[in-house]
Amino acid sequence: MRKKIIAANWKMNLTHTEAESYFATFLSEIGQVVNDLEIVIIPAFTAIPALISASEKMPILRIGAQNMHWEKSGAFTGEVSAAMLRALYVKYVIVGHSERRTLFGETDEIVNRKVAAALEAGLRPIFCVGETLQERDGGQVEEVLRRQLSKGLAGVAQKDLLEIVVAYEPCWAIGTGRSATPAEAQQSHSFIRTVLSELFGSPAAERIRIQYGGSVKPENAEDLMRQKDIDGALVGGASLDPRSFAGIIWRTEAALA
Numbered sequence: 001m002r003k004k005i006i007a008a009n010w011k012m013n014l015t016h017t018e019a020e021s022y023f024a025t026f027l028s029e030i031g032q033v034v035n036d037l038e039i040v041i042i043p044a045f046t047a048i049p050a051l052i053s054a055s056e057k058m059p060i061l062r063i064g065a066q067n068m069h070w071e072k073s074g075a076f077t078g079e080v081s082a083a084m085l086r087a088l089y090v091k092y093v094i095v096g097h098s099e100r101r102t103l104f105g106e107t108d109e110i111v112n113r114k115v116a117a118a119l120e121a122g123l124r125p126i127f128c129v130g131e132t133l134q135e136r137d138g139g140q141v142e143e144v145l146r147r148q149l150s151k152g153l154a155g156v157a158q159k160d161l162l163e164i165v166v167a168y169e170p171c172w173a174i175g176t177g178r179s180a181t182p183a184e185a186q187q188s189h190s191f192i193r194t195v196l197s198e199l200f201g202s203p204a205a206e207r208i209r210i211q212y213g214g215s216v217k218p219e220n221a222e223d224l225m226r227q228k229d230i231d232g233a234l235v236g237g238a239s240l241d242p243r244s245f246a247g248i249i250w251r252t253e254a255a256l257a
Contacts, residue, residue, distance in 0.1 A: 002207065002208075002209050002231045003036070003037065003038055003209070003231075004036070004037050004038070004209075004225065004231050004232040004252055004256070005037070005038040005039075005040065005165060005209055005211060005231065005232035006037055006038070006039050006040070006232050006233050006235065006248060006249055006252055007039075007040035007041075007042055007064065007092070007126060007167075007211065007232070007233070007234050007235065008040070008041045008042060008235050008239030008245050009042045009066065009094060009097075009213075009234055009235065009236050009239065010041070010042060010043045010044060010047075010066075010239060010240060011044075011066070011099075011236060012044060013044070013240055014043060014044065014047060014240070015044075015046065015047065016046050016047040016049070016050040017050075018047075019043050019047035019050050019051055019054075020050050020051075020054060022242050023041075023051060023054045023055075023242075024054075025242040025243070026242035026245065026246055027054075027057060027058060029242060029243055029246035030058075030246045030249060030250075035060070036253060036256050037060065037232075037249060037252060037253065038060060038062065038232075039058075039060055039061045039062070039249065040061070040062045040063070040064045040091070040092050040126075041055075041061065041062075041063055041064070041239075042063070042064035042065065042066055042092065042094060042126075043063075043066075044066070045065065045066075045080060048063060048065065048085075048088050048090060049088060051063050052088060052089050052090075062091040062092060063088075063089070063090055063091065063092075064090060064091060064092030064093060064094065064126065065080070065085045065090050065092070065093045065094070066093075066094050066097070067080070067093070067094060067095075067097075067100060068080055068081060068082050068085060068093050068095075068114060068117070068118065068123075069081055069082075069114075069117075070110070070113035070114045070116070070117040071117070072117075082117050082118055082120070082121030082123055083121055085121075085123060086121050086122060086123065090123065091123070091124055092123065092124045092125075092126055092165070093114075093118050093123045093124070093125055093126065094125075094126045094128065094167075094234075095111055095114045095115055095118060095125045095126065095127050095128065095152075096111035096114070096115075096127055096128040096129065096148070096152060097128045097169070098128060098130055098169055098171045098174060099174075102132075102171070108147065108148060108151035108152050109151065111127070111148075111151075111152045112151060112152050112153070112154050112155070115127055115152060115153065115156065115164070116155060116156070119156070119160050119163060119164075124163050124164065124165065125163075125164050125165070126164075126165045126167050126211070126234065127152060127153070127164050127165065127166050127167065128166075128167045128168075128169050128213070128234070129144075129145055129148040129149060129152065129166065129167070129168055129169070129192070130144075130145075130148075130168055130169040130170045130171055130213075130214075131144040131145065131170055131171065131172075132171045132172065133171065133172035136170065136172060141188065141191075142191055145168075145188065145191060145192055145195065146195050149166075149192065149195045149196065149199065150195070150199060153199065156200075158200050158201065158204055161196075161200050161204050161208055162204065162207055162208060164208065165208075165209050165210075165211060165232075166192060166196070166208060166209070166210045166211070167210070167211040167212075167213050167234040168185070168188050168189055168192055168210060168211065168212055168213065169212075169213035169214050169234060170188070170214050172214075173214030173215050174213065174214050174215070174236060179214050179215040179216065179217075179220055179224075180212070180214055182220075182223045182224050182226070182227050182230075185212045185214075185224060185227060185230060186227040186228065186229055186230060189210050189212065189227065189229035189230050190228070190229045192210055192229075193205050193206070193208075193210065193229055196208060209231035209232060210229060210230065210231050211230075211231060211232040211233055211234045212224055212230050212232075212233055212234070213233065213234030213235070213236065215236075215237070215238075216233040216234075216235045216236075216238060216248060217235075217238040217244065217247075217248065218238070218244060218247030218248050218250075218251050221233065221247075221248045221251035221252055221255075222251040222252070222254050222255045223255075225251070225252045225255035225256075226255045232252070233248065233252070235248055
């Protein structure tokens with residue numbers, strides 16, 4: 001059985017002091033009784049040390065990073081390497097988020113380099129794929145997903161596949177308040193698993209976790225998490241409120257009951 005993973009992507013929000021306050025509220029809301037899930041909080045780089053320290057109070061919690069460079073070091077002003085993240089005890093790193101692809105011009109080839117560098121450093125990539133509204137309306141969803149998966153995971157060894165979490169995030173549902181219906185999300189997740197089976201074999205594809213990302217909130221989390229191929233959520237805006245994020249976790253627990 002695939003263990004569901006709920007991740008909070010704070011994007012460019014919350015200072016380190018705000019993060020500490022957030023975590024205190026979140027811990028009081030969630031307590032210590034969530035045992036069936038893996039929870040990941042992914043803050044801005046500046047808040048990582050504060051949250052690493054605070055997370056020691058909650059063993060099932062992991063801390064992630066929102067981005068990294070594929071080179072180990074060098075003249076890359078403003079970038080952060082996998083080794084730097086590992087030195088902070090970060091476990092996960094988002095790779096290929098739609099905002100990185102659309103706003104910063106990251107290609108499938110760049111995303112692939114980051115996946116490889118993360119795995120080499122012992123980080124677990126949250127590897128994002130997803131179509132734009134224009135691509136969806138043009139009937140290109142499967143074409144886009146197949147390309148992103150095959151190019152983004154090129155060269156990944158089968159033994160490393162289970163270190164990766166795939167996040168399906170349709171661009172048209174990110175930060176818009178519009179979410180894919182559970183049936184639409186399941187259809188895309190099922191297709192992603194089919195492509196992974198073609199690339200890595202059915203046993204590995206059945207074990208890899210695939211998250212859904214796109215305006216996930218407490219009100220729709222339970223229905224999404226009941227879908228066969230949805231193994232968690234990559235939560236954006238709703239994760240900035242600790243009570244809202246805790247609500248998503250509790251709804252996910254309810255879906256597992």
